[in-house]
Amino acid sequence: MSEEMESVEDFRLRAREWINANLGPMQPWDISQHCDTDEEELRAVARDRALQRKLYDGGFAGICFPKEYGGQGLTPEHNRAFNEELAGHEYPSRFSVPTFSPCAAVLLEYGSPEQKARHLPGILKGEGVWVQLLSEPGGGSDVAGATTAAVRDGDDWILNGSKVWTSRAWWADWGIILARTNWDVPKHQGLSVFILPLHQPGVEIQRIERLNGESEACQEFFTDVRIPDSDRLGEIDAGWTVGTRWMYHERIGHNSPYVTRPIGLKREQSHEPSVIGIARKSGRLDDPAARELIGEHCALGIITHELQGRIAAAAASGRGNKDLSSIDRVFRGTASVRRSTIAFELAGASASVWDEEEEDATQAVGMNFLMRQVACIGGGTTEISRNVVAERVLGMPREPSGDRNVAFRDVQRGPKRS
Ligand SMILES: Cc1cc2nc3c(=O)[nH]c(=O)nc-3n(C[C@H](O)[C@H](O)[C@H](O)COP(=O)(O)OP(=O)(O)OC[C@H]3O[C@@H](n4cnc5c(N)ncnc54)[C@H](O)[C@@H]3O)c2cc1C
Known part of the structure; x- marks a missing residue:
């Protein structure tokens, strides 16, 4: 007989007791997500990894993730109750977005059983911070127009190109990346998604300083990076199927049922x-x-x-x-x-x-x-x-596009040459 699920109210009381006993007050960097120096940022990252581990050991990590991958196998309502109880407390803020949503959500939906077993428990234990590698120097809105390319080589793929605006890549561990794997079909049909360890030969990460002095945004340059086919997420050339769900989870962001984050900041905690x-x-x-x-x-x-x-x-x-x-x-x-x-x-x-x-x-x-x-x-x-x-x-007509039924290699990119 299947085990009966704990009611949301019982879970809420248990969570409240555990949070009060184990988590301190919210820290300024939980709210602003910004530290003044790299040393402080790395300390905040280490603290978040330890906090995520604490949640895991306490039985409160990955409330909506299946038990077989280290989660609690509960519902979005349980997650919401936990987040409401978390208001005013410290939490692993650097794991919320994009590690849990969209990255872990996409892994859960499209990962093979082996990929899920390999990565999800590590994320829930605070061992893996993930980033999303979508935007490119040529443009971030037209995600399906990616030109970072992966070419098949035996059991591997060879990746070349560049992604940009990747938040936190300089200290994160893994990324999911959208790459072009077929140039002979229309743009949406020639993409694939891969799992990528960020710190490896062939990946150069440069930081970008923004107007406010932060340099969390990064640009990555990929030169002949070898990716085993076992790290492909979803089918070959069907990356847009993964991509549309990926962007759905990105839009939900902090509201995702996979995210642990306090709901309802008090005024004095707002930045x-x-x-x-x-x-x-x-x-x-x-x-x-x-x-x-x-x-x-x-x-x-x-x-x-x-x-x-x-x-x-x-x-x-x-x-x-x-x-x-x-x-x-x-x-x-x-x-x-x-x-x-x-x-x-x-x-x-x-x-x-x-x-x-x-x-x-x-x-x-x-x-x-x-x-x-x-x-x-x-x-x-x-x-x-x-x-x-x-x-x-609203069901209004789609905006006109000149690249829908054209092989991607024949699509004009950049200014027209005379
Ligand atoms: C704080 C921050 C964090 C970010 N983190 C990440 C990250 O972790 N990973 C990542 O991959 N990217 C990240 N980005 C990049 C972000 O996703 C892109 O900046 C965004 O998608 C826009 O792309 P772009 O800057 O290349 O502008 P472009 O795509 O060049 O667009 C320029 C302008 O044209 C408009 N435009 C373009 N096409 C259309 C259209 N069809 N209809 C109407 N208007 C249009 C755009 O809205 C925009 O105003 C981040 C950006 C910021 C500001």
Whole structure:
């Protein structure tokens, strides 16, 4: 007889007790995901690996992953209950995205039994941090236009090309990579996905410094990298089938049932400065125009949170169109840009010019404003999500494309030559 599943409420109580006994308070880098120096970042990574191991030893790692791969074999509702209990506590934040979603989710759906047995227990024990290698220097939106190529050589494949904007590749362990394996068919039909150890001969990783001084983004150059065919994920040339699910899991991101992450940050734990505090500091708290902006800022925050919750619940229950996550993506991105802009407007001149020594909220407002477009780019742009909503949620006609029935090698790439 099959073992009866623990009720969500019993599980919640057990989780609450364990979390209170074993996990400390949330750390600043859990929220900002950013450390000032590489040494601090590597310490945070080591701490996250140890925390993930702690969850594993405590019987709370991989709540929705099958037991045979080290998970708990429970439901998305159990995972949500755990995440709600986790609010305010430290957690292995660097494992959430992209290790658990999309990488582990894709492994679970498309990995062979051997691949799952080889990799999933290691991820759940905190031994493997994964990244996603999708975007290329030629463009990240047209993912199916990948030109990083894998050529068959006996039982192996030989990989050449470059991927870019890969977050955290400099310290991560493994990646999943989309590569072209057939140039004689239309672009979506000639791709395959592979599992790749990141630190090996032939893989050169360069870091990219962003405007705010972070250098978590990387570019990788692959020169004759040998990949055994046993590390292919899914069928040869059917990488787009894997890719579409991969991007679905990427869009869900932190809302995925595979992710361990606190739900419901308290205000003092948010890395966004309080807009009321900003308006007070700039002497505008009684200004009716400023009050309207504060109201708009708060309303956008509430709607973002509620919309995420509704879409996550629909995804967890299997109800609703699988592309609904694109609506969340568009709203989250545009609302975040607007909220950064409002905070900047409220702060006035002090957010435009600041003293290097002055480590205060207005400096964060200025930097958030400069970095605001990241919210509409990372994880696929909001423009592309609008296309998904139009075509796959609303059923509108597909946008015209000149490369659909053409062998990929004959598709024009780059400017037309006369
Ligand atoms: C914080 C951050 C983290 C990231 N992490 C990763 C990562 O870990 N791994 C990874 O592979 N990538 C990552 N990326 C890259 C990201 O996925 C790409 O930047 C994104 O997909 C856009 O690609 P692109 O920058 O090449 O722009 P392009 O594809 O060149 O697009 C340029 C502009 O044209 C618009 N556009 C393009 N095609 C269309 C169309 N058909 N319809 C309407 N508008 C269109 C785009 O929306 C964009 O505004 C990250 C990016 C950021 C900002």
